Amino acid sequence: MNYSILDLCPVPEGSTAAQSMQNSADLAQHAERLGYHRYWMAEHHNMPGIASAATSVLLGHIAGKTTNIRVGAGGVMLPNHAPLTIAEQFGTLATLYGDRIDLGLGRAPGGDHAVWQAMRRGRSGEDNFPAEVLELMGYLDDADPSAPVQAHPGQGTHVPLWILGSSLYGAQLAAHFGLPYAFASHFAPDALEDATHIYRRDFKPSAALAAPKFMLAVNVIGAETDAEAAYLRTSVQQAFARLRSGKPGKLPLPVDDIDAEIGAAMRRGVDQALRISATGSPETVRRQLAELVAKYQPDELILTGQIHDHTARKLSFKIAAEALGDIAVAA
Structure with missing residues (x-):
């Protein structure tokens, strides 16, 4: 069983975001030496104690400071962004650092209602998460010559996608798409047993994954x-x-x-x-x-502290x- 780290790039009292980013790079190198499999960071906004808001930018810093450990988002809050933008960002990371980039996708805003309004200004309030996941998958898959828009970089990188969640919705979606699933049990464990059961019961094999793959936080x-x-x-x-x-x-x-x-x-x-x-x-x-x-x-276990x-x-x-x-x- 692989074990991994989820780092929120915490900013302690008496310190700065700049120091926290240096600490995260040092911790990632430490994790690599200890045999951890992945090093993930999460998108949060309007939180003085968390410095990983620009997640893909910080992941580039971490990937550049490490050699073998997988580096990825746990996760990017996809409704905050155009799928093409995320495909280009993570396609760029994969182009730079090869097949050790992961992309976990969440549906929440990564903050409160004020953050939701600020991040999604001008966008419909309608929940298009499943369609946006499919759109993103298309941008990372092999190029379709008939597609009017392609992600460059991104197309053909096949960055592995994970669905993240703390409710039954994410479990159902991950099972339907045949994707690996990570449950946010480190802060919202109430639906853990039901979500795990539903994901494993309803999982449909896909080109990405032949059998369910569940990560516990x-x-x-x-x-x-x-x-x-x-x-x-x-x-x-x-x-x-x-x-x-x-x-x-x-x-x-x-x-x-x-x-x-x-x-x-x-x-x-x-x-x-x-x-x-x-x-x-x-x-x-x-x-x-x-x-x-x-x-x-x-x-797999993903540990945070x-x-x-x-x-x-x-x-x-x-x-x-x-x-x-x-x-x-x-x-």
Whole structure:
């Protein structure tokens, strides 16, 4: 089973977007050395704590700093863009860096309603996502001489597409098109079991994929001890609470008492949303990841971890890689 990283290019309190981009390149190189399969980044807007808004631009930076690891979007919010534009961007990446570019596609705006209006100004509010996915597939496939518009670069690059989602809609669409499916269980796990079942049950083999391929997203915060990991985790708990309160900001410093910071009721709600997680010492992370793998039987894991300190974040992903190596040997 492959394991990968989803990096939101977090901007910690006291730091800058420029430093975060340098940190992401360093983390990608670290992930490559540790044997991670993919390094994905996600499109988010109007969030001071996330620096991956111009996703394809940042992916070019990451691909240029690495050699073998697959690099891609997890994902691009396709309704924000013309399919031709995305085909050209990712076709360019594939032309520059060869067959190690992925393109995960989401349907949300990557922000709130104000972002939706700003990103989709002048576009119809109608949901054309399935048609736009098909249009994009056409631009990346072999050229059709009769087509009035072609993507250059893009045509013939066959950049692999993934459908991303946190509801049954994405599962149904990925199954219908015969595409791999990644579920956003790291922050919206409520429909995880149903979506996984529907995707595997209804999957139709395609030219892209002969059998279902399901990716499970997991929060991982590993440290030398359970107590240290719980302390580091308070950064993402605070960030998620602020986002839910409509006050997104930079990734907060960890705190000793999370309930005193955000309140016990909010903390319980945040923990429920972040429950697909492995948090603790190397032994705890290994056990919790093994339980998730046994329960959901993913074809691939993608790990994310919002940790304020860059060195601690690198250690966390090292602990996770070693744990998954042990799990693979045990299997």
